Amino acid sequence: MMRTLIAIALTSLAVACGGQTESLTVENASYRPPLVEGGVGVAYFSITSNTVDRITGVSSPQAKAVEIHESTSSGGMAGMDRLDGVDLPAGKTVTFGPGGLHLMVIAPEIASANATFPIQIALESGRVETISFAGAPSP
Numbered sequence: 001m002m003r004t005l006i007a008i009a010l011t012s013l014a015v016a017c018g019g020q021t022e023s024l025t026v027e028n029a030s031y032r033p034p035l036v037e038g039g040v041g042v043a044y045f046s047i048t049s050n051t052v053d054r055i056t057g058v059s060s061p062q063a064k065a066v067e068i069h070e071s072t073s074s075g076g077m078a079g080m081d082r083l084d085g086v087d088l089p090a091g092k093t094v095t096f097g098p099g100g101l102h103l104m105v106i107a108p109e110i111a112s113a114n115a116t117f118p119i120q121i122a123l124e125s126g127r128v129e130t131i132s133f134a135g136a137p138s139p
């Protein structure tokens with residue numbers, strides 16, 4: 001009798017964990033290339049995960065490196081901090097945009113006009129997503 005109860009408990013746990021499919025929604029992915037070769041570009045997007053996760057790494061096959069930054073201002077001085085990762089709460093949109101979180105793209109290859117720029121986002125859950133960023137004109 002006890003053994004049956006345990007079996008039932010384990011079964012319902014498996015259903016609770018496996019019943020929801022992980023999904024990741026990325027919107028407004030835009031990329032601003034550097035003005036000069038070897039410079040630094042910036043990428044913005046918004047991302048929503050339906051399960052709790054964390055961005056743990058960013059990279060691009062077309063750049064030397066990609067870093068996660070957050071803009072700061074203290075005592076009237078604008079600056080930015082480099083972050084190791086960004087938490088993604090379940091179902092909440094996290095926005096990378098001007099004045100806040102952003103991706104810095106170090107020494108990207110110079111792409112032709114209107115080409116998309118690929119950036120891979122690695123998540124703590126093991127998921128890896130490649131996002132195509134739409135090129136924006138240089139400022």
Ligand SMILES: [Cu+2]
Pocket residue numbers: 069070080102103104
């Ligand atoms: Cu930055």
